[in-house]
Amino acid sequence: MVTILVLIAMVLCAALLSLSVGDMDISVPDILRYLRLKEGLEFAVLDNIRIPRTILAFSVGGALSLAGTLLQGVYRNPLVEPYTMGISGGAALGVAICIVLELHFKVSSLMLPLSGFFGAFVSIFLVYRLSSKRNKNLNINRMLLIGVMISFIASSAMLFFMSVTTAENIQSIVFWIMGSLNEPNKFLIYTSLFFSVLGLAVSYLYVVPLNALRLGEVRAKHLGVKTDRSIKVVFITASVITGISVSVSGVIGFVGLIIPHLVRSIIGTDYRVLLLASFLGGGIFLIMSDILARTIIAPNELPIGVITGMLGGVVFITALSKKLKSD
């Protein structure tokens, strides 16, 4: 309980910092004043740029971290992350096709997230169907292997499209893959937030099965848990929130792998606390990473994937070696 309160306080601090830092520094007391005033350049910056961006960072970070926690729990494999299951590969392929065909110019800029979304869902569908159709029982390892294979196929196909297109398009694809929270469309941002929170709510309906699954699938069954159905629902929930996050903000790596590990090593494996804690933890991590990404080489912006990868990796190795020392 205390952990959750601390995390909520940290989310608020990170969010305020994110609102205050940038080309135009706005002090924290001023933020509230401008928001109440509802006019002026500062208000426009806050309302149109920083608030949506902070919300997006929170919802994408939370969603990816939650998805990682759910998948690591279901597969009982600490190396699984949302992208292992081919979701990001599918989304990237969808976006690559969109860029190569220049649909985002010809039709609408919304075609980028839409085709990412479509790509992500095709791959989720394939993983799900191919691993659960043959026999009634869901085979977890088969699911994992098919996910990894679909991921490979998608990235090879994406490389193919990159090899036949113009240098300009290649650059767009690469930038998309590196991920960015620079999303002007507020509808997309609120959709992403809505689904992240919905995903959190749905996964809370499955905390008891998730806790039982820590014992292994068979022993969870002995406790009367419907393991197959729980695994399916959890997998689909994790996939949907990942797919939406990836479509809106590109492939932001490491959040879904490292934050779940870190949070678990601090608060333990009880999913009743873990789910919310990793959701909040992921949100904090991505808000902070975004602040770094847009301040280090200001006025330019680093790709956020670079920051999350480096920051996440360093934090993780530090935590791990501390743990080794204490053991």
Added chain:
Amino acid sequence: MHIVEVKNANYGYAHAFQLVDVSFRVMEGMLTGIIGPNGSGKSTLLKGISGELALPENQVFLKGKDLAGFTDTERAKEIAVVTQFSEPIDISVEEYVLMGRIPYRKKYQFFETERDYEIAQKYMKLTGIYPLRAKKFSKLSGGEQQLASIAKALTQEPSLLLLDEPTSHLDISHQVQILNLIHQLTQAPGLTVIMVIHDLNLASEYCDYLILMRSGALYRQGTPNEILNFKNIEDVYKTEVLTQENPRSKNPAVFLISNKTGQARRPARFYLS
């Protein structure tokens, strides 16, 4: 009074191993052992009752009701299972044992009730792991983990306890400790136990009734005295043995014959009257 009835059971794995018309009854408060060589269907038989394998209708009855008609939670309130090994998870022994209350959770009930804690405490005391309750489950020894698993199973408050080779990886002191505990459970709360066990001597000492399996079928059933003679064992295991009476318990004891003793085939045997 029998509590479990298995009637012409032929369940198993689709297009693979299946039981061949197995029928037997398990009496209330008894410790029934399932013995037989590897691949004879012991575990398959147990997995049908534990709910791991899909069960056809009208093959297994619990308290007179068709077990195939039970929901997962209904079954988990009646039948608890202890497996050979447990996942070494990083939670306290108390949390581990409390998981036995999962079948009793109401929908959307996230936290344990006061009563759940009382029941868990009772069975941690009964199994002797209460002093270890704050320790991490993964840090316990193999024998202690097995005791905690039994405590978790008892916390389900089942009428039937299934054990799948609960002692095969333990030293003799833990084997005896755990089997003594299981025997005690059949006495005091009157729990009915079905146990798959490899060690014929432990089966002989502890089980009230034995079911000897061969190639998916039930070969013989009866008391240890009726089942554990050299003839049955050689027929089923294809291994020469000697059987003799345990001087203390008067139960049959099985001796192996190695090639080291250099005895000719078919040596003098000790018949059991």
